Amino acid sequence: MSSPSLAESAAVPAFRGRRLFNGWTAFTFVMAALIALPVVVVLSYVFVPSGGIWQHLASTVLPGYITTSLWLMVGVGLGASVIGVGTAWLVTLCEFPGRRLFEWALLLPMAIPAYVIAYTYTGLLDFAGPVQSLLREITGWSHGDYWYPDVRSLPGAIVMLTLVLYPYVYLLARAAFLEQSVCVLEVSRTLGCGPWRCFSAVALPLARPAIAAGITLVLMETLNDFGTVQYFGVNSFTAGIYRTWMGMGEPAAAAQLAAVLTLFIGCLVLLERLTRGRGKVHHTTSKYRQLPRYRLNGGHALLALLANGLPVLIGFVIPAAVLAVWAWQTGPRIIDARFYAEARNSFILASLAAVFAVAIAMIMAYGLRLRRSRATTYATRIAAMGYGVPGAVIAVGVLIPLSQLDGWINDFTVAQWDVRVGLILSGSIVAVLFAYMVRFLAVSFNAIEASLAKVTIHMDDAARTLGHRPLGTLLRVHLPITKGSLLTAAILVFVDVMKELPATLLLRPFNFDTLAIRAYQLASDERLADAAAPSLAIVLVGIVPVIMLSVAIAKSRPGSEATQQERIAEAVMDKTAPGGVNLERA
């Protein structure tokens, strides 16, 4: 990357014309184009006739995909909102024993990827699993004598996804409740509103934009999920895309399914923006004021404990314990050289992705600061939009152009030197990393953009008048001041990549497996207990950002430094759409 063309001496013109197009903004435009490429490719397949396959799909499975995906969205959306909003309300505005614990503990399920919790509960609750076996032992029943809910079903998938996704709604709702005008809540109390009325009539409507944003995020994650639905045999879009690509060998049809899914998501985002309306979450002053809390006693307190305790128990404690036990049992067998190789691969991919994501985001955010124009703003928004696009779609959108590129390269080398170089791009780490950038740049960009606000524009100007070029200013002023947030952003991308499944599955180089892939493969072979070791490793990594966030929440008082950290982490949650919720700017 180059700094803008600058004069070597004062007399030499630095750049001509008023439309300045320096290296920083050029980089942003290039990145935006690259990130948009997979989505554009996928969407273009809406117009491509692919013979009878599309018609065949449309008449057979497409309606099924659509209804299934809709059911998933409705179920998970409802479940996550009820649990997320309810627990957020209880924890912020009521007082009961254990409240401080639950404030951060409610986040724990976020550490577990959906497919891991799916495998775990399947292993636990399936016919051959310990729960049913114990049941049969106790009662003497055998197969067919009793009814037991089947985990591996659409309702099961809904429950699994709800358990790990409600923390997103919890986090945003909690922040919204905290930020609400304390005066409004106090006034409603003096006017005789009890806890329930205060909640439904005052707090909830005010928090609606934040909750809507949280639900949108949950729905996008639901549509992105691949491991759970595929394992449970639930026919949603992502499972269909994978099956059409790998199983049927029809990339074009898979791309068309991906296109439909993308349009689906586009509508979702649009809907969320529309319902947001003019409602903005209003800032209170930065002075801290203790929120008046409703005291819950006796039976109410017990109910509150249950309401908060169950999600944590079912969403984290039980799965984590089960994983730990299984990992202990199967560890000696599973943790071998192959395991370490996969761990190393995961680590390498995640680290590379984190470094690239942070570097690219920093350059883009800084470039936006240097020259804010409508074009650059749009470009950065486009570059940061990839989060909403499911991994499977991105994988398809990456593979098609890269294969095409490989084809051209091979044609060239064959024509020139009669040498076939094979697949150098599409089968390589480049493809995977490209997909990761498309999907996760939003995470690092939002976090970094929020933290750059700590550096005032006057500081930029001061550094320039003191003789430093833009690059020097970035290195000597912006980086030192924001380095904490850069680390946070890197960790978030690292963890997201560790957990990622669909894109990795479709794009990874030959013989290059990650822990997530291994867990997936073992589970597919019905070796659920064996899948515990790689799954547990992923959960342990996933706990790190949850701990960071939990610590920030446990320490936070509005207006304090800890809340700054919390805000940065929440800026990461700001993935719903370009621009996001904008609850607050750090």
Next chain:
Amino acid sequence: MSSDDVLRLEGVSHAFGDTRVLDEVNIDAKPGELLCLLGPSGCGKTTALRLAAGIEELQQGRITLSGQTVAAPGLHVPPERRSVGMVFQDYALFPHLSVLRNVQFGLSDLDAAAKRKRAGEALEQVGMSAYGDSFPHMLSGGQQQRVALARALAPQPRVLLLDEPFSGLDSNLRAHIRDETLHVVKDSGTTTLIVTHDPEEAMYMADRIVVMNAGRVEQIDRPDKLYTAPANAFVTTFFSSINRLEGTVRGGAVATPFGPLAAAQLGEGIRVEILIRPEALRVAPFTGVLPAGAARAHVLDARMLRRASFIHLCFGEFEGQHLHFHSREPGRLMPQIGDHVAVTLERAQTFLFPLTEKGA
């Protein structure tokens, strides 16, 4: 404008979107001079400063520093190449660097020893030598302002630019810091531009003042000249509160309660406004006989304002205007409400301007 001007803005115009912010502005600063850009909010003075610094891109006109063109349409020398020092309203000290490192920030051309020495000198100039290892958040507003000044002066810039550097300070501190800054800047001999909206501050500090209004330069002159010989009604009213009445030039003069004022140069039949500074009205008790050139008034109210009495006078109706004037009388004349007084006019502090459609 002379050829040894350190900073020169020629025909500079600027617009933000559809809003015109500067209109054919010409400003020149001589070596060692302290120039104030003075005007109400939105008059374009900060924009002019930013253009001079190079942190805003020039759209129209020309800017030269020591004779070298640094900005013209199609040419833009970036701020890091211009050798200008700037102090911002919020000081913009780097929070992650100590005071010493902040001051050294602009000295990257020097070796470590020279850096230390020069930074030390700059800190001593502003009286902050003891705070080298402190961090900005530990300092008070006045201390931060001094560090910001030292940081801007350390690289010995050609021009020092200050953007309302005292507005962030408590008012009792302001006078003290202002005085210190004035002496630091004068001792360093650096050509300086200060942007302010406070006329008293400008008069206190500046060798010359550039009075600006709505993007135009109204008058550039020494403070005393601006006060005693303002070019138009805006400049007159900007420097003090004003007593105002209107009249028409008839027979080469305008009628006032104090007698006719010569106004032949303004043209016969022209509507004029007469602007009288409060200190131009001399109040004396009415003894029954009205001296020549005096007008009769009665006192509406009288207040003691530290060094002077502030008297509200009513002259009754004059040519269809109800005249309620203020007089600022040095000393302790405190007439009673309702007293009749004889008021004379000091011609030197009375100004006549043709009445324009848009008023003062």
